[in-house]
Amino acid sequence: MREAAREREFREYAEARQAQLRRSAYLLCGDWYEAQDLTQTTLMKMYTAWGRLRRDGNIDAYARVVMTRTYIDQHRKGRWREEPVDELPQRPSDESSSPDLRLTLRAALLRLPPRYRAVLVLRFWEDWSVEQTAEALRISTGTVKSQSSRGLSRLRELVGEHMWELSER
Amino acid sequence: MNDHDLFQLILDRPEPDFPSVVDAAVAGGRRARRRRRVATLAAGAAVLAIAGAGVLLTPSASEQVGPAAPVPPPPAAASARPTPESAAPDVTATPRSTEPPTTPPEDGTRADASIAPEGPPEAVEADNPPRLPTQSSRTIRCQATDEGKCSSSARN
Numbered sequence: 001m002r003e004a005a006r007e008r009e010f011r012e013y014a015e016a017r018q019a020q021l022r023r024s025a026y027l028l029c030g031d032w033y034e035a036q037d038l039t040q041t042t043l044m045k046m047y048t049a050w051g052r053l054r055r056d057g058n059i060d061a062y063a064r065v066v067m068t069r070t071y072i073d074q075h076r077k078g079r080w081r082e083e084p085v086d087e088l089p090q091r092p093s094d095e096s097s098s099p100d101l102r103l104t105l106r107a108a109l110l111r112l113p114p115r116y117r118a119v120l121v122l123r124f125w126e127d128w129s130v131e132q133t134a135e136a137l138r139i140s141t142g143t144v145k146s147q148s149s150r151g152l153s154r155l156r157e158l159v160g161e162h163m164w165e166l167s168e169r
Numbered sequence: 170m171n172d173h174d175l176f177q178l179i180l181d182r183p184e185p186d187f188p189s190v191v192d193a194a195v196a197g198g199r200r201a202r203r204r205r206r207v208a209t210l211a212a213g214a215a216v217l218a219i220a221g222a223g224v225l226l227t228p229s230a231s232e233q234v235g236p237a238a239p240v241p242p243p244p245a246a247a248s249a250r251p252t253p254e255s256a257a258p259d260v261t262a263t264p265r266s267t268e269p270p271t272t273p274p275e276d277g278t279r280a281d282a283s284i285a286p287e288g289p290p291e292a293v294e295a296d297n298p299p300r301l302p303t304q305s306s307r308t309i310r311c312q313a314t315d316e317g318k319c320s321s322s323a324r325n
Contacts, residue, residue, distance in 0.1 A: 007195065010195070011191055011195065014190075014191040014194060014195075015189065015191055018190060018191065022184070022187070023180055023184070026180065026184070027176055027179060027180065032184055032185050032187070036187050036190060039190055040190040040193050040194050040197070041197075043190060043191065043194035043198075044193075044194045044198045044201065045198075045201075046194075046198075047195055047197075047198025047199075047201075047202075048198050048201050048202050048205070050198075101178065102178055102179055102181055102182065105175060105178055105179045106179050109179060120172075120176075121176070123172075124172035124173055124175070125173060125176040127173065152172065155175075
């Protein structure tokens with residue numbers, strides 16, 4: 001009975017948040033299918049700790065922490081690697097307002113090391129503070145500051161010629 | 170444009186249609202929880218087993234372990250003393266002429282073929298296979314009795 005209520009609660013939360021989690025995962029890994037896998041792994045880990053999460057609160061922050069750590073761990077273990085496929089899983093879309101800029105930004109973000117990317121996503125996409133980011137990634141606040149600064153400058157450097165387009169927005 | 174918009178721009182594209190991952194996440198989470206429970210139970214059982222074995226195998230405080238008391242050596246002839254059975258004459262023995270000569274033992278006891286050698290009975294039978302009594306040995310056995318007349322079973 002208690003288990004059924006617990007699972008129902010988790011399902012409600014997961015259904016409501018999985019799209020948002022997938023977008024954050026996409027910013028981390030740069031591929032929608034990898035993002036889908038990362039979202040599933042994150043939700044699976046959350047399910048195992050759901051009882052404690054309900055008591056402690058701040059479930060969304062816990063989800064971001066689990067996702068970011070899982071992403072960094074998987075990259076560290078080398079589990080995520082490119083696999084050749086016959087057909088492209090993602091079809092190009094034509095509804096984007098500025099596909100070149102978006103692709104350039106995405107490519108620039110993916111050229112950053114995973115930990116830099118995680119810092120940038122948590123700091124500037126999730127709007128987390130330096131302290132929250134440091135706690136989530138288990139690094140010092142000074143490291144968060146330096147990595148976010150270097151990551152942003154490198155991102156702007158990689159975007160390069162598209163900077164004027166960004167500044168007009 | 171701030172940095173948040175920069176990430177928004179990367180996401181500025183409709184994402185592909187994905188099926189819900191909630192069912193898969195719940196199933197995977199259940200498996201992980203079951204594995205964790207089994208691992209916890211197994212570890213607890215192992216700890217209990219080790220602790221129980223340690224309690225059982227530890228010598229109690231009442232038992233005092235000390236040097237062994239000196240034991241006097243047994244007399245040398247005691248082990249070689251013949252038993253009454255072994256000293257009895259063997260009437261079933263085959264004639265001595267067919268057997269190889271035996272050397273008498275050094276302690277002066279009578280060397281007799283009926284003295285059973287030390288060792289398991291299987292080994293004795295392997296060395297000295299049982300012999301069937303001959304007609305002459307039956308006659309000697311009958312004469313050794315007081316009745317002087319053999320029964321029909323002894324004759325046969």
